[in-house]
Structures are given as C-alpha cells and as structure tokens.
Amino acid sequence: MVDIAHQAAINPASRDAATARARVPLASIDPGQWRALAQRATEPNGYYLPAWELAVSATARGRNDASALAAFGGSSARLIGLMPVISLWRALKIPLPALVSAHPYGTLCSPLIDRDAATEAAACLLQQARKAGAHALVLNDVALDGAAMNTIKQVLDCDGLKPRVLSSYIRASLDATQDGETLLRDALGTKKLKDLRRQRHRLAEHGPVAFDVARKPDEIRPALEIFLQLEASGWKGKRGTALIQHAGDATFIRRAVPALAETAQCEIVTLRAGTTPVAAGIVLRHQDRAFFFKLGIDERFAKYSPGVQLTLDLTRHLCADPAIASADSTASADHPMINPIWRGRFAIGDVLIPLRRNDPIVALIRAALATCYASRETARSVVHLIRKWRTTNPRQTAQQA
Known part of the structure; x- marks a missing residue:
C-alpha cells in the first residue's frame, strides 16, 4: 500500500485512477434513496440535498464532477451514508493520496449519515475511502460538535485513530x-x-x-x-x-x-x-x-x-x-451584519481524518496541508492590511487609481 501511495504522490494521474475505483459518480446515486437519507440524516445540511449538490456538481464553476463515497446497509441495500468528495490533488494541487469533501457552494460539508444506522454508516464511509486508496480524509467546513462529526470520532476511536482540526472559527446561528x-x-x-x-x-x-x-x-x-x-x-x-x-x-x-x-x-x-x-x-x-x-x-x-x-x-x-428550530448563517467569522443579530454560536472547521494507524503518508499529508493553510493565512492577512490601508488613506488610494 505504501508503494501505491508513493506512485500516487509522484504521479497525480495515477493517484486519480487509484482513488476513483471505490468512488461513484454523484449522478449515479438514486435520487429517491438520497432524499430518503437526507430525511433520516443525523444532522441537517441543506447544501448536500440532492437537488442542490447535483446542480453544483453538474454546472458550477470549479466545483463540477464531484464523486461520492456511499454507504449501503441491510439486505435491502439502503443508502445510509453519503460524502461527496474530490481528490486532494484537485482540491489543493497536493499530489498525495487523500480525499477532500466536495465544496457545495455553501460553507457546510457535514456528510449525510443515517441516524438509524449512524455507526455503521460512518464506518462504511471510512472503509470506502480506504478502498479508494486514500490514506486520509480532509473534511472541510464541518460542524465540529455536530452529530455527523461526533459519530465519525466514535468510529475512529474504536480504530485507535484521532482526527486533527486543521483550522476552525465560530459562526453565527439563530435559535428560532x-x-x-x-x-x-x-x-x-x-x-x-x-x-x-x-x-x-x-x-x-x-x-x-x-x-x-x-x-x-x-x-x-x-x-x-x-x-x-x-x-x-x-x-x-x-x-x-x-x-x-x-x-x-x-x-x-x-x-x-x-x-x-x-x-x-x-x-x-x-x-x-x-x-x-x-x-x-x-x-x-x-x-x-x-x-x-x-x-x-x-x-x-x-x-x-x-x-x-x-x-x-x-x-x-x-x-x-x-x-x-434553528438557522445557520453560513457566514464567515465575525460577520459584521449577522453576528450582532443572530447571537447563537457554533464551531466550524476543517478536519484531517487519518485512515490507517502509524501511517507515514498521513504525516506527509498533514505537513503539506499545514504549509497550504499557512500560505492562505498569510494571503488573508495581506488582503486585510491592504483593505485597512485603503480605508484609512482614501486620498492616496484615489490618486494611485
């Protein structure tokens, strides 16, 4: 498995071929089963409803052609879990064997997990990721204390694995x-x-x-x-x-x-x-x-x-x-308009989920992601300083324009 990972690391096309085997096209998921799963989901996510996510994957700029990790349970092969994903290469141009939650044009990527078979569904999704050749999952914009993430944590704990929060922020919500x-x-x-x-x-x-x-x-x-x-x-x-x-x-x-x-x-x-x-x-x-x-x-x-x-x-x-009962602002941290009005708060973050114990490839993925996140933070800081300077120096900004 390490040899496969090494090949994937140096050859993005090989990596994509390896990770595609256990993934299915989103369009191949039966829409009736998908809608039924959404109604049984442990945690609401309007951005992973089939009508929304299929439209995103089919047409939205830079977000099209996502695939899915799908979990089925029972003799009736009922859909009990769904996690839209793309490769780490496609997400961040990092040539390492990992899958990243597909961004649904809304800032929430908590997967759909059947509340009637939550542990089974989460375990199956992780196993499907392993079968796809991935050594880690990167879940972006998930509710850190939400029901879906808590179930995944329980499954990881049974396997002796621990997730790592890569970044997080507090978001406004409404107690309706x-x-x-x-x-x-x-x-x-x-x-x-x-x-x-x-x-x-x-x-x-x-x-x-x-x-x-x-x-x-x-x-x-x-x-x-x-x-x-x-x-x-x-x-x-x-x-x-x-x-x-x-x-x-x-x-x-x-x-x-x-x-x-x-x-x-x-x-x-x-x-x-x-x-x-x-x-x-x-x-x-x-x-x-x-x-x-x-x-x-x-x-x-x-x-x-x-x-x-x-x-x-x-x-x-x-x-x-x-x-x-509640409303998610889906806004950024410290949003100046919504935060004073909707005073509820909950944590959103990006989480690295290792799929194998003591895996050196996971350490490489983590290091690469740390570098990527540091670069993003630097870019955000520079943009913030530029905007602040423009606000406090409007005359000089106008002269330069």
Whole structure:
C-alpha cells in the first residue's frame, strides 16, 4: 500500500485512477434513496440535498464532477451514508493520496449519515475511502460538535485513530424556538432597534415597505432573478464574484433553487420599498434547520440598512415558523451584519481524518496541508492590511487609481 501511495504522490494521474475505483459518480446515486437519507440524516445540511449538490456538481464553476463515497446497509441495500468528495490533488494541487469533501457552494460539508444506522454508516464511509486508496480524509467546513462529526470520532476511536482540526472559527446561528421580537430586543437593545425603525420609516418614503416570501416554483423563479440582479449590482458585482456573472454559476442556481422549491426546501425573501426591491436573500431548508445562503442589496438604499432590515424580518419569519428550530448563517467569522443579530454560536472547521494507524503518508499529508493553510493565512492577512490601508488613506488610494 505504501508503494501505491508513493506512485500516487509522484504521479497525480495515477493517484486519480487509484482513488476513483471505490468512488461513484454523484449522478449515479438514486435520487429517491438520497432524499430518503437526507430525511433520516443525523444532522441537517441543506447544501448536500440532492437537488442542490447535483446542480453544483453538474454546472458550477470549479466545483463540477464531484464523486461520492456511499454507504449501503441491510439486505435491502439502503443508502445510509453519503460524502461527496474530490481528490486532494484537485482540491489543493497536493499530489498525495487523500480525499477532500466536495465544496457545495455553501460553507457546510457535514456528510449525510443515517441516524438509524449512524455507526455503521460512518464506518462504511471510512472503509470506502480506504478502498479508494486514500490514506486520509480532509473534511472541510464541518460542524465540529455536530452529530455527523461526533459519530465519525466514535468510529475512529474504536480504530485507535484521532482526527486533527486543521483550522476552525465560530459562526453565527439563530435559535428560532424563541419569540422573534424578544430575541431581537435582547440581541440589539431598544436603542438600536429604535434607530433601525427610524431608518425603516425613512425607507418607506420611497414606498410602503413590504417583506415577501416566495416558496412555490412559479413564485421563486422571478424572485431569483431579482436576487441575482441585486447581488450583481453591489460589491460582489464589482469584484466579479456575483453568481450571474459566470455562466456555470448562473446555471447552477437557476437549476437548484426551483428544484428545491418543488420539495419546499428553498425560499427567497425580498424586501421592497413600493415596487422597488431593495434586498433579497436565498434560504434553504433541511429538516428543522434553515440555511441563509446569500444576500443581495440595492446599494442606492444603503443608508437605510436594507440588508439588516431584511434580516430582521427573516428572523421574525423563522421564529414564527414551528417547523424551524434553528438557522445557520453560513457566514464567515465575525460577520459584521449577522453576528450582532443572530447571537447563537457554533464551531466550524476543517478536519484531517487519518485512515490507517502509524501511517507515514498521513504525516506527509498533514505537513503539506499545514504549509497550504499557512500560505492562505498569510494571503488573508495581506488582503486585510491592504483593505485597512485603503480605508484609512482614501486620498492616496484615489490618486494611485
């Protein structure tokens, strides 16, 4: 096995051939079985619902053609576990035998594990990775204390193996079992809420302010186009990262959103001033959890805080829905808009999972990943310093431009 790993390390094509044997194309997974597994999953993940992930893998820029580790159990060969993956070479250009969770265009990659056969499913997924020739798994953006990760830890412990957290951060979430008004008052305080009401009254000078929720496919398609235009009109459009600016990304979202609406697993919320949309957001639903995917605003109305106003209404909307117990912001750490409003917190991280005991190849993978993560952190620090300098030196920035 070490010889195979050595060959893979020096030959990415050989590595891909070796790791492909025990993986299956995502499109080959029976969609009915996949949907049934999603309903039995120990932990919700709206980004690994079949309608979403299949659209990502088929069309999204840089995320297409993922494969899967699949676990089947019982005499009926029921699907009990699913983990979309790509090779470490494809993910990070590291020529070592490891598999990485496929990124589903949402910052959560916790695998789907059947709550009725959790230990069996997790053990089978790890075994499938071994059969694929992998010496390690890298799970990106997983809930570190979530049910899926806890089950994997238990299986690893039985094998004398320990996962290693490569990086982590704390993310905002919403406890939707609370009364919405009480939650907002406790989070923001009466003074801040009064200021936001004043802004809303000023926004209403442009027309009555209304919060709309599109759920049905015929409602959600036009609402999606409004969202896409709003997103592209703001800073994401200026950076070239808006969904509509790339053909593959636009195709993915236009395919995924209506498909999820068919099963009541997606909605688009829109805030209007009269007939003018000023903010819109995409929200996924899986089991009793909502996922706040993306937000777009009309920056001509920025002084009225349209993104915050929409989020306040979304908070009230989710708290009033008995089917929703919590919401994942899917935002970055210290997000300046969502963190003050949604005060729940949970840990998200990237985890290295060794698949063999005392394996020198795992040590190589870990060292390579450490170098990669250090480079990323340096790049992020440089970008942060540049942005800070531009903010504090606008005149010099304008002269250079």
